[in-house]
Amino acid sequence: MTDTNKAGKRLLCYYGDDFTGSTDVLEALTTGGARTVLFLEPPSERQLARFPDAQCFGVAGVGRSMSPERMNRELRPLLERLKSYGTAIVHYKICSTFDSSPRAGSIGAVLELGRELYPDQKYVPIVAGAPRLRRYTVFGHHFAAGGDGKTYRLDRHPTMSRHPITPMPEADLRLHLRGQTELPVALVDLDDLADSEAAADRLRQRLTDSEAAAVLFDVLDEERLETAGRLIWEEAERAEESLFAIGSSGLSDGLAAHWAKQDLLPSADATLQAPGETDRLLVLSGSCSPVTQTQIEWALAQGYAGIQVPTLEWLEPERAEAASAEIFREALRQLEEGRSVILYSASGPDDPAIAELRARMGALGLETADSGRMIGTRLGRLARELVRAAGLRRILIAGGDTSGYVMRELGVEALSFLSAIVPGGPLCRCYAPDARTDGLELSLKGGQVGGPDYFERVRRGGGPTS
Incomplete structure (x- = not known):
């Protein structure tokens, strides 16, 4: 050994x-x-x-x-x-x-x-x-x-x-x-x-x-x-x-x-500090869990702008780029007006968009599991362009099956822990060759993580929202 x-x-x-x-x-x-x-x-x-x-x-x-x-x-x-x-x-x-x-x-x-x-x-x-x-x-x-x-x-x-x-x-x-x-x-x-x-x-x-x-x-x-x-x-x-x-x-x-x-570790890093709040948060959700649904509904009630992405159109090469461009323009407009924005593929587990996407993928001979790659890649491209165009410093990605593809589109090379938000949903610091992404603060949230106010907790950098 x-x-x-x-x-x-x-x-x-x-x-x-x-x-x-x-x-x-x-x-x-x-x-x-x-x-x-x-x-x-x-x-x-x-x-x-x-x-x-x-x-x-x-x-x-x-x-x-x-x-x-x-x-x-x-x-x-x-x-x-x-x-x-x-x-x-x-x-x-x-x-x-x-x-x-x-x-x-x-x-x-x-x-x-x-x-x-x-x-x-x-x-x-x-x-x-x-x-x-x-x-x-x-x-x-x-x-x-x-x-x-x-x-x-x-x-x-x-x-x-x-x-x-x-x-x-x-x-x-x-x-x-x-x-x-x-x-x-x-x-x-x-x-x-x-x-x-x-x-x-x-x-x-x-x-x-x-x-x-x-x-x-x-x-x-x-x-x-x-x-x-x-x-x-x-x-x-x-x-x-x-x-x-x-x-x-x-x-x-x-x-x-x-x-x-066994004294194999130093003490927990005392230099870790809560990063404070940011003015706008971009949320990208490929999750269809009821927990995420509750979080989306809570945030929309608090004034977040919600935009459901056109997953069926994303399956059609001749329509995908135009559909994404329209989403980009609307999201950028909302961000420039000072609002936090949620781009989501489904509002929850009972959203008809899920069954419609499955049926269409089946007709095209695609596996259901391929939906994560398709949604994540498209959301990632939108995130990359919105971070650059709006000068965002913090984003949140919900959904384990899509988040990996979002991260690759962002060009992130590595992450370190920045701050605890809730157990299992920390805020991290990104390391990337592109200076516009390097230092970006990021939370990756699984479908079962967080309470109704989780998005706002991330925007504020931790702590209760009321």
């Missing part, structure tokens, strides 16, 4: 399967005390050298929207590149609601890739729970908070049970994975996570004797999460090469908590 587990060295690199989740890990590690930077592509040594104090770094991606075939084609070389960095742990970041299906964002396909790339590793740790985000795994069954503040079993969750691309019909995560891979998955349950050395030794022996390809860890509270982090870190310290792990930002929370106890 190299000295990557020593203070000041690189402890972890990660790949985020969607951009909003990638910033969630950035927040978890930074606020936990680990200096972290997030790149949009695997960084070169020159790019890493720009952040010499970074103990952890990530690569934001769009794996959650990929088919297994595309994963094998695109993720394999990327994961090989992450392995080459020599960090103690390589973390494939998944959503804390375990978004996945056999055809889109298959976690089972990622597990199979991990087993191929790390053949000497006994098992792949899997952590889905994240108490900070009110996500819990109890005896293998997963629970998540809804927009109404209540906690639901995943197969009864008002959003995730009927997600348009990755619906979750099963709360037992091992059974859910069985539909994606034949590899066996063992469970470390709440009783196994009793915090004692004797329990840890017994657990380690049981897992050593197991034929499981992966091990799912229960997560109910911060104490058990830190115990899981300790057990996973001990496996990394024994490994001859990087340890491959799959998990939500809860995995980062657990590791950071253990690293802090």
Whole structure:
């Protein structure tokens, strides 16, 4: 084992399967005390050298929207590149609601890739729970908070049970994975996570004797999460090469908590300060969750200008550019009048535009999952031109399946954590070759993140709105 587990060295690199989740890990590690930077592509040594104090770094991606075939084609070389960095742990970041299906964002396909790339590793740790985000795994069954503040079993969750691309019909995560891979998955349950050395030794022996390809860890509270982090870190310290792990930002929370106890981290950066408010905010939403719907409705009631983008016209090459130009002119007019603007593809999960887009894509022979790329790319081009034309300094992107494409169109090279807004939805600073984008402040919001006033909280730079 190299000295990557020593203070000041690189402890972890990660790949985020969607951009909003990638910033969630950035927040978890930074606020936990680990200096972290997030790149949009695997960084070169020159790019890493720009952040010499970074103990952890990530690569934001769009794996959650990929088919297994595309994963094998695109993720394999990327994961090989992450392995080459020599960090103690390589973390494939998944959503804390375990978004996945056999055809889109298959976690089972990622597990199979991990087993191929790390053949000497006994098992792949899997952590889905994240108490900070009110996500819990109890005896293998997963629970998540809804927009109404209540906690639901995943197969009864008002959003995730009927997600348009990755619906979750099963709360037992091992059974859910069985539909994606034949590899066996063992469970470390709440009783196994009793915090004692004797329990840890017994657990380690049981897992050593197991034929499981992966091990799912229960997560109910911060104490058990830190115990899981300790057990996973001990496996990394024994490994001859990087340890491959799959998990939500809860995995980062657990590791950071253990690293802090081991004095592997400096204290949380006291220089991080709330950036204050901006006069105008541009919101780009490809989300169709009811949480985002409530946020759009709240912001419109407060005077934000809302413009629904013409997704059907964007599918027609001969009409797409003219439709985008019209949206640009209207959005710029509103921004120049001093209003914050929301560009959104759907007002919520029941918006007829969703079914109309699916039907049209089916008629054109396109996969439903391709909608994220189409919407995100078009929104990204609009964002790039509006930032430049209106001189914006802060934007918000809602929707994990589209945000990655928006970021690429913006030309962003890397992100660092700037300020906490709500758990899982931080404000970040952009690094970009173009001076008009470099320094841009950005929030990436998943569909389940934030209360009704979240957009205004981002505009104000944090804190309550009343």
